[in-house]
Amino acid sequence: MARRSDTAATLSSAEPVAAAKPIPELSGGWPLLGHLPEFQRDPVAMLSRCWREHGELARFRLGPREFVLFTGLEAHDCYFRAPEDQLDARAVYQFTVPIFGRGVAYDVAPEIMAEQLGFLYPALREAAMRRFARIMFEEVSQFADALGDAGEVDLPTAMNELTVNIASRCLLGQEVRDQVDSGFAAAYHDLQEGINALGFFLPRLPIPAHRRRDRARRRIAAILGAIMAERRRSGAAPEDFMHTLMQARYKDGRVLGDDEITGILLTVLFAGQHTSAVLASWMGLAFAAEPGCVAGVREEIEAVYRESGTMDLASLKRQQALERSVRECERLHPPLILLVRKVLKPLDYAGYTVPAGTLAMVSPAVSHRLPHVFADPQRFDPERFAPPASEDKQHHYALIGFGGGKHRCMGKNFAILQLKAIWTVLLDRFDFELETAVPAPNYGSWVTGPRAPCRLRYRRRSQTGVFR
């Protein structure tokens, strides 16, 4: 049995290993199919079983592919610290190449991808975040106005619309936001539909969904290309990701082509929008189900905003109770339940050797419910992140909803800011009520949101809101 303890000193991957022990295999695999039927039914239940049966490392098969799941703080450490030429993300994310395009992200060498994403870090600095906070407030306020006084929403659809509006304006540019309803959103939707189980294995298979995906990408490239041409003609230089990329140079001095800029923008949009919409939906469900938590968040809203009546980066940063709710939703409902890498060179860990060719996995959904890491892990309790417990601070890789290591999320601060802006405005304006029990997770999609139906009733609160 692999070790369950998390004592760093005894489990370093640098520890001399006498002879590799065999990695224990999860029980109950079928001939040929392995654990595929169980995985398809409920991947998180199956992966939790790996931990319960075998601890930190467990092996299983999905059809012909061999997987090893890494669970627990030291196992995460080994996974996230492994160099790219040992644990490779690129091989796993090939299905994104027809979406993001050739010559960017997972179609290029890891160091070029890092250089491409690195161009965007200046566009996520404090000054940019100040502007984003104002945009988020405007967009959410507009969205709340359109809801009227009372009604019912399909929560994931509503959060999707709102986050497309925010992301298009903050990340892509005002011109894209202006075209969201006249073509961009529809093309983006078709592009998203291009991610399907078949596309994961055969991304170029000429099925109707893939033809629509390719048409949608051409349409988006045309929209973004026209905006770039107009900016060059007019000399417009707005502070956004598109402008940042238009100004950027590779280390060898080369400027980026329009198709590379389109591809990098799509990479960021895909990484950041749907994940944000899904976590915003889980937050809405949590707030509808946890009136005690809402009372604390509203007290804080009152304290932070009653005087100023307006939102900015500094005020959002002061909302620590709300931030703890964001992190608790990330813990219980990480939108990416699995992170996968291909093992290119054998990886030693705690006396085991994970062989080359295996797919190595970490599951935030499983790791976030380890009882020795998070007390009473099934319970929704944002205060677990407040001092003195500060359960998220006990280890760098305890809370991993935004990943870790080289491929950790570059948009984490943006995402948290956005989620706080959304639920500050909505909780200030409305009371929410669930129509049904909290829906179960839908594992049939790349990003794990709540299953349909997922409807919330809302009613304008009788108290006057804090925002003017």
Ligand code: HEM
């Ligand atoms: C709630 C929202 C979000 C969640 C849960 C989330 C989660 C993640 C996770 C788990 C990873 C690591 C994937 C892996 O290791 O394979 C990741 C990577 C990434 N995220 Fe996010 N993300 C969110 C929002 C955003 C936003 C808003 C942006 C952009 C502004 C963004 C941009 C990226 C990019 C570009 C990567 C790839 C980094 C790399 O491979 O070097 N994400 N995200």
